[in-house]
Amino acid sequence: MAEVENLHDALIDELMDLYNAENQLTKALPKLARNATSRPLKAALNSHLKETRTQMRRLAQAMRLLDEKPKGKLCDGMQGIIKEGNKMIEEVAAGPVLDAAIIAGAQRAEHYEIGAYGTCIAWAKAMGHSQVARLLIQTLNEEKAADKKLSALATSGINEAATFGMQEDDE
Ligand code: FE
């Protein structure tokens, strides 16, 4: 017998997945921040860590609004993204190249979340759960802003610094 029988069950399932994904990020973001060299990058990762804790509270509230006890369910997708990020930290020496790689990993995580929140918002709206949708939209906007910030950091110096010393190889 399938556990998920309708869109309502599917929404709860996705919210549990996101709750676990955000929880994994509360552990992964400090590690990324610790390994980053750029101060603004460290600051961006730490400020998104704070937002991530708020996002977990919003997910718990959304589950309560749907008469569900807030809980998580292992998010394999986020686990994979974080695993890749940890591998990079082991393989790349600290400095601008690692910073560029940390941004790449963090943006993968943000894009995963943006996709998942987009789906949950659409499903919540389809079922008339407007309060749930509103909560999730707040988070989606934070995820999009975090993603934009990371892109801005990459293109406003980090990527350029990461190419330093490569000129000879181009010729
Ligand atoms: Fe998040």
Ligand code: ZN
């Ligand atoms: Zn997931």
Ligand code: FE
């Ligand atoms: Fe995020």
